[in-house]
Amino acid sequence: MRLLIIEDEPGIAGFLKDGLEEEYFAVDIAYDGKTGLDMALINEYDLIIVDWMIPALSGIEVCRQIRKSGNLVPILFLTAKDTLEDVVFGLDAGANDYIKKPFEFEELLARIRVQLRTKNKADDSLCAGSLCINPATHQVFSGSQEITLTPKEFALLEYLIRNKDRVCTRSRIIEHVWDIHFDSDTSVIDVYITFLRKKLDAAGAGNLIQTIRGVGYIVREPSVS
Amino acid sequence: MSMKPANPVKKRDFFFTDWSVMSLRNRIAFYYTIATAFLIALMFTSIYFMVESVVYRQFDDEIRHQISAILSESHISAHDFKGFDNIKEIDNENNDNDSDNDNDIGSRKKKKVNVDTDFVQLVNKNGEIVNKSTNLSWCSLAFNPNESGATFFNSHFEGSMVRQAQIPLINNQGITEGYLIFAVPVKNAIIVLNDLRAIFLFSFPVIILTLFVLTRLIAGKSIRPIEKVIATAEKMSQTNLDQRIPLPYHHDELYRLSATMNALLDRIEDAFKREKDFTANASHELKTPLSIVKGTLEVLVRKPREREHYESRIEFCLKELNRMARLIDQLLMLARHESNKINPRIEMIALYPHLESVIERMRLSASAKGIAITVDLTENDRIAADVGMLDMIFENILSNAIKYSPSGSSIAIVAERSANTLVCRISDQGIGIPEEKLVAIFERFYRVDESRNSGTGGFGLGLSIVKKLADLQQIKVSVSSKENIGTTFTLIFPDGATKTS
Numbered sequence: 255m256r257l258l259i260i261e262d263e264p265g266i267a268g269f270l271k272d273g274l275e276e277e278y279f280a281v282d283i284a285y286d287g288k289t290g291l292d293m294a295l296i297n298e299y300d301l302i303i304v305d306w307m308i309p310a311l312s313g314i315e316v317c318r319q320i321r322k323s324g325n326l327v328p329i330l331f332l333t334a335k336d337t338l339e340d341v342v343f344g345l346d347a348g349a350n351d352y353i354k355k356p357f358e359f360e361e362l363l364a365r366i367r368v369q370l371r372t373k374n375k376a377d378d379s380l381c382a383g384s385l386c387i388n389p390a391t392h393q394v395f396s397g398s399q400e401i402t403l404t405p406k407e408f409a410l411l412e413y414l415i416r417n418k419d420r421v422c423t424r425s426r427i428i429e430h431v432w433d434i435h436f437d438s439d440t441s442v443i444d445v446y447i448t449f450l451r452k453k454l455d456a457a458g459a460g461n462l463i464q465t466i467r468g469v470g471y472i473v474r475e476p477s478v479s
Numbered sequence: 480m481s482m483k484p485a486n487p488v489k490k491r492d493f494f495f496t497d498w499s500v501m502s503l504r505n506r507i508a509f510y511y512t513i514a515t516a517f518l519i520a521l522m523f524t525s526i527y528f529m530v531e532s533v534v535y536r537q538f539d540d541e542i543r544h545q546i547s548a549i550l551s552e553s554h555i556s557a558h559d560f561k562g563f564d565n566i567k568e569i570d571n572e573n574n575d576n577d578s579d580n581d582n583d584i585g586s587r588k589k590k591k592v593n594v595d596t597d598f599v600q601l602v603n604k605n606g607e608i609v610n611k612s613t614n615l616s617w618c619s620l621a622f623n624p625n626e627s628g629a630t631f632f633n634s635h636f637e638g639s640m641v642r643q644a645q646i647p648l649i650n651n652q653g654i655t656e657g658y659l660i661f662a663v664p665v666k667n668a669i670i671v672l673n674d675l676r677a678i679f680l681f682s683f684p685v686i687i688l689t690l691f692v693l694t695r696l697i698a699g700k701s702i703r704p705i706e707k708v709i710a711t712a713e714k715m716s717q718t719n720l721d722q723r724i725p726l727p728y729h730h731d732e733l734y735r736l737s738a739t740m741n742a743l744l745d746r747i748e749d750a751f752k753r754e755k756d757f758t759a760n761a762s763h764e765l766k767t768p769l770s771i772v773k774g775t776l777e778v779l780v781r782k783p784r785e786r787e788h789y790e791s792r793i794e795f796c797l798k799e800l801n802r803m804a805r806l807i808d809q810l811l812m813l814a815r816h817e818s819n820k821i822n823p824r825i826e827m828i829a830l831y832p833h834l835e836s837v838i839e840r841m842r843l844s845a846s847a848k849g850i851a852i853t854v855d856l857t858e859n860d861r862i863a864a865d866v867g868m869l870d871m872i873f874e875n876i877l878s879n880a881i882k883y884s885p886s887g888s889s890i891a892i893v894a895e896r897s898a899n900t901l902v903c904r905i906s907d908q909g910i911g912i913p914e915e916k917l918v919a920i921f922e923r924f925y926r927v928d929e930s931r932n933s934g935t936g937g938f939g940l941g942l943s944i945v946k947k948l949a950d951l952q953q954i955k956v957s958v959s960s961k962e963n964i965g966t967t968f969t970l971i972f973p974d975g976a977t978k979t980s
Contacts, residue, residue: 262932264797265771273778309930334766335759356770357536361776474613 255300256280256430262308273359277403280433287311295321297430299327301369306333314347321348328369380415383476384461396457407470410446414473423470512699516687523679534668539631542644546661560648560656563609568644603657616792620660639667653780704733720748760924763931764938772796809940823865823951831858848886855892865910868948875941876905876968884909901972911962921946
């Protein structure tokens with residue numbers, strides 16, 4: 255999952271990036287509103303965290319512009335403005351959630367998971383056939399057997415399963431699993447797919463990940479037969 | 480003036496209105512009507528009595544005329560009365576026809592007396608009737624024994640009003656022998672007077688009622704702007720202070736009231752906004768370092784890490800905590816000055832050596848950006864100031880100048896004497912301040928950069944400290960600026976307190 259943080263305080267942006275990357279997110283940072291808006295409109299993010307008071311363009315304006323472009327990406331406001339009016343104003347500008355500074359990092363993570371939670375599902379777990387992954391604990395189970403994955407492998411698998419039954423092109427995989435500093439040599443995907451397939455085979459999860467030649471990869475729900 | 484909403488009053492009947500909540504409009508109409516009613520009543524009464532007296536004067540003149548006619552006809556002299564014996568007939572010639580009729584019919588006794596004619600009656604000094612006109616038949620005219628002179632009065636006769644005259648008949652020795660009583664009917668006059676009274680009594684309440692309704696309408700129209708003021712004021716609340724009272728067309732008292740209230744609202748809104756900005760800014764300044772430290776440490780303890788990683792993060796947190804400590808120091812200092820608990824220790828000091836030492840302290844940060852500081856002032860310029868406070872003023876202004884100037888530029892400090900004052904200007908070639916933001920820069924926590932980035936500036940307290948300290952020492956501080964050209968701070972040291980030694 256790839257996140258964009260628009261925050262001008264390097265201290266806050268810094269620990270957010272550290273903490274979120276440890277949670278297997280790919281994280282980009284914009285230090286002002288204008289750059290942040292450009293990045294949000296050009297790249298495809300799974301979630302955006304915006305501070306209200308940022309230079310060049312306020313967080314509110316960034317939020318409005320993103321919504322105006324028809325982009326429905328979840329947006330979290332992260333700000334020191336804490337009056338009721340501010341909260342209402344922020345949410346009305348198009349934000350999905352509003353977190354007041356200072357905040358608990360664990361709470362931020364939980365709120366991010368809520369925004370990424372697939373619709374109509376009671377919990378966060380993602381499944382394809384007998385394979386289930388839990389984004390909160392970063393655990394992967396094939397039936398009752400746990401599979402140990404590296405962060406990148408986990409992020410790749412999570413992305414594929416979230417987009418189950420849809421073809422994930424190589425460029426989209428790069429966009430969502432790796433951050434902006436990664437140059438777009440997509441052959442790295444094949445390497446990680448190979449690692450993943452090996453570990454899944456070993457756990458008896460079979461060939462869940464299928465190759466669409468020349469396009470990308472897909473995870474299909476095994477037909478019940 | 481009752482400023483309560485007019486609606487509850489309107490609903491009630493006017494006469495049952497509680498007077499304390501009576502609307503201004505009703506009160507104006509009410510007082511005006513009362514005053515006018517009094518005047519109209521006065522006018523009507525005087526007109527009535529004037530008409531009445533004119534009518535009776537005419538009667539009396541006529542009566543006098545007729546009496547003298549009767550007396551001469553009957554050969555009676557009122558001033559040389561010879562006694563009742565030689566008086567045969569005293570009928571008024573005008574009534575001859577009537578009396579002849581009566582004689583012919585010969586039924587005088589029970590016949591109703593015609594009261595539309597004149598009557599004559601003679602009484603002796605004891606009031607006994609001596610003689611009377613035939614038309615009086617069995618009736619007699621009233622005699623008033625208390626009056627000895629000639630009198631005119633109203634009296635009732637046979638159920639109708641008559642005007643009566645009573646003339647004493649005096650003999651040659653000056654003794655009143657009797658009286659001649661003469662009466663004329665006043666029926667027509669009474670009708671006129673009664674009509675007049677009826678008209679007055681009927682028109683009075685109609686006029687007063689119409690007047691009240693009209694006055695109420697006019698008063699209502701003239702104070703309509705007040706209703707607007709009330710409506711606007713009712714719509715207003717702390718969060719909704721942008722409403723303004725629409726100004727009336729005429730430049731009258733209500734216009735001035737509305738304009739004054741609008742100006743007051745401007746000031747209140749401004750104060751609210753400043754208070755709100757202050758809280759928002761203070762909360763940002765305090766919460767940002769707190770969030771950084773808290774978040775960094777939370778992320779740090781989620782997993783075991785290398786020693787170097789711990790050290791770098793803890794150092795980073797310490798830096799943030801130091802920044803927070805500086806902020807708290809400045810806040811406390813402002814708070815102490817705000818409550819005026821610190822009295823400046825004013826002494827005469829030489830400005831130049833003092834300024835030198837401040838610049839020396841700033842030298843490092845200035846030279847790091849390649850900024851030159853030039854000083855142009857007479858070495859023996861002396862000013863009255865508190866050394867510590869003056870230090871802080873110059874430090875804050877200079878550190879701002881360095882912070883917002885491009886590298887390679889210069890900062891000039893110039894002092895010149897003007898009359899009794901010493902004017903000191905500190906000019907930089909920095910980014911400048913937009914004109915609309917100049918007014919606010921001495922506000923606590925105000926920063927031109929609305930994102931309040933900690934990397935590019937302080938807390939926004941420096942200049943408010945400068946202002947506070949300058950105020951305490953009666954130093955006038957002002958600022959002028961042009962964007963991308965530079966900013967100049969001007970300090971004017973107080974009149975008479977500066978001396979050249």
